[in-house]
Amino acid sequence: MEVLQKRPSSKGPSEWFTGDVWFDVIYAGNEPSRMRVNLVRFAPGSRTAWHRHAVGQTLHVTEGIGLVQSRGGEIVVMRPGDTVHTPPGEWHWHGAAPDHFMAHLAMWEGPAEPGVPETEWGDHVTDAEYNAPA
Structure with missing residues (x-):
């Protein structure tokens, strides 16, 4: 067993995020594990840029109210306890x-x-995309 050292919180880079976003790396596995887990905190109105993951991504909301959208799909509201999976x-x-x-x-x-x-990582989500009806 290994107790992992806590890393400092990091400000989300402006290339990847709009608004005030902070994240904590909870786990970044070493081979053979390829698991990654971050706790990400978003201020009201802040969001990621468009992006995709080679092996998919799962989000589990711990607090607040969030939004998620796949390209071409509708905006989905996320609440505490909701889990959303985006395929590869x-x-x-x-x-x-x-x-x-x-x-x-x-x-x-x-x-x-x-x-x-x-x-x-792709383009930033425009205000028009973000403010589309959910």
Whole structure:
């Protein structure tokens, strides 16, 4: 058994996020584990850019109210206790509702193939996309 050292909280980079976002790396597995877990905290109105994961991603909302959308799909409201899975390669974004903070656990795996990026980042979600009816 190994007790992992706590890393400091990190501000979400502006290339990946709109608004005020902070995350804590809970676990970043070493081979043979490829598991990744982050606790991500979003201020009201903040969100990720469009992105996709090579092996998919699962979100589990721990507090607040959030939004998630897959490219071409409808915006879905997320509440504490909700778990949402995005399949491998599906473009999506997620973040806080306009008037609520939101925190979630983000869980994904790194790909088994060497050189394949875990996450591919795209354009920022526009205000028009974010404010579309849920």
